[in-house]
Amino acid sequence: MTQKTILRALAGERLPTPPVWMMRQAGRYLPEYRATRAQAGDFLSLCYYPDLAAEVTLQPIRRYGFDAAILFADILLIPQALGLDLWFVTGEGPRLSTVTSAAEVAALKPVDAIHDTLSPIYETVRILSRELPRETTLIGFAGAPWTVATYMIAGRGTPDQGPAHMFKDADRASFTALIDRVTEATIAYLSAQIEAGAEVVKLFDSWAGSLKGQDFDDFALEPARRIITEIKARHPGIPVIAFPREAGPRYAGFAHATGADCVALDNSVDAEWAAAHVQMDGCVQGNLDPKLLVSGGPDLESEVRRVVNAFSNGPHIFNLGHGITPDADPQNVSRMLAAIRG
Numbered sequence: 001m002t003q004k005t006i007l008r009a010l011a012g013e014r015l016p017t018p019p020v021w022m023m024r025q026a027g028r029y030l031p032e033y034r035a036t037r038a039q040a041g042d043f044l045s046l047c048y049y050p051d052l053a054a055e056v057t058l059q060p061i062r063r064y065g066f067d068a069a070i071l072f073a074d075i076l077l078i079p080q081a082l083g084l085d086l087w088f089v090t091g092e093g094p095r096l097s098t099v100t101s102a103a104e105v106a107a108l109k110p111v112d113a114i115h116d117t118l119s120p121i122y123e124t125v126r127i128l129s130r131e132l133p134r135e136t137t138l139i140g141f142a143g144a145p146w147t148v149a150t151y152m153i154a155g156r157g158t159p160d161q162g163p164a165h166m167f168k169d170a171d172r173a174s175f176t177a178l179i180d181r182v183t184e185a186t187i188a189y190l191s192a193q194i195e196a197g198a199e200v201v202k203l204f205d206s207w208a209g210s211l212k213g214q215d216f217d218d219f220a221l222e223p224a225r226r227i228i229t230e231i232k233a234r235h236p237g238i239p240v241i242a243f244p245r246e247a248g249p250r251y252a253g254f255a256h257a258t259g260a261d262c263v264a265l266d267n268s269v270d271a272e273w274a275a276a277h278v279q280m281d282g283c284v285q286g287n288l289d290p291k292l293l294v295s296g297g298p299d300l301e302s303e304v305r306r307v308v309n310a311f312s313n314g315p316h317i318f319n320l321g322h323g324i325t326p327d328a329d330p331q332n333v334s335r336m337l338a339a340i341r342g
């Protein structure tokens with residue numbers, strides 16, 4: 001039986017104190033992250049220099065002793081590995097060359113070619129599996145196909161994923177071919193992370209909430225089910241966390257339908273509701289509002305306690321409902337941990 005707390009929670013064990021990590025725990029709110037990022041020059045170079053990517057992954061572990069480390073990389077490396085141009089505009093976010101037709105989907109690189117671009121990421125995983133403390137679990141990740149496709153189609157982040165919905169509605173067959181290609185690439189990418197030493201993998205479907213009805217089934221649920229089924233066939237025993245952000249009522253049944261070991265909850269979901277309707281299928285992760293790490297104060301402690309209490313009858317990994325923001329106060333993270341761990 002493993003001793004790592006994250007793996008115990010993912011196996012369905014209820015722990016007296018929930019294990020904890022944070023989305024974007026390696027990030028701009030930490031001065032040591034900003035220093036290493038400056039050394040790398042830019043964000044993408046940081047992702048592709050294994051020594052520096054491993055260093056920023058380790059920084060929040062050293063500072064706070066989180067129970068899990070998440071590989072430092074980005075969900076948009078897959079589109080780049082499939083042949084798109086990718087760059088980040090400071091203060092604005094990602095930009096990509098686009099895919100908006102059947103011909104452009106067909107012109108993407110074959111799945112086997114992704115490792116040419118992504119091999120430095122696997123090296124980061126290998127370094128981390130050597131250097132992390134024994135008790136810390138290493139989480140690998142990828143974007144879910146729908147979320148990744150929204151960036152590939154629009155060439156950037158969009159408030160309502162409009163361009164992706166337009167492509168889907170105009171040419172469902174070509175859109176499905178794009179989802180299939182990203183699904184296959186994601187299986188290959190996550191498998192390689194696991195072979196390099198990732199102990200858990202997480203699928204980020206940040207824009208799942210904009211899929212409704214049959215579209216949610218076809219493009220959020222089904223790709224996740226395919227990826228999880230294949231990962232579990234190739235790597236028995238590796239747990240998977242799914243994050244269908246803003247899925248609302250569709251969080252209920254998501255783990256059961258996809259085979260995920262854990263569902264990560266955003267902070268629009270009421271913890272008491274999720275304890276009754278999602279946690280019955282297994283471990284849940286979440287769901288403190290990241291804004292509380294900016295504002296701090298008594299509300300931070302009372303909300304931490306509310307989340308811990310709401311999920312205290314079943315397996316739970318404490319986390320935020322979304323990533324910690326650059327304006328968060330690092331001391332508030334210590335206060336959050338004190339409130340969880342007592």
Ligand SMILES: Cc1c2[nH]c(c1CCC(=O)O)Cc1[nH]c(c(CCC(=O)O)c1C)Cc1[nH]c(c(CCC(=O)O)c1C)Cc1[nH]c(c(C)c1CCC(=O)O)C2
Binds near residue numbers: 070075092094141157
């Ligand atoms: C949608 C998405 C992306 N990337 C990711 C998602 C899904 C989760 C989510 O909903 O946030 C996932 C991601 N991005 C990053 C990680 C590393 C691991 C961790 O959580 O610590 C992870 C798991 C690093 C990053 N990815 C990015 C940063 C900030 C880059 C910087 O240092 O300037 C980090 C630490 C950049 C990024 N990457 C992306 C955007 C839209 C941006 C720009 C917005 C922003 O700046 O926050 C795409």
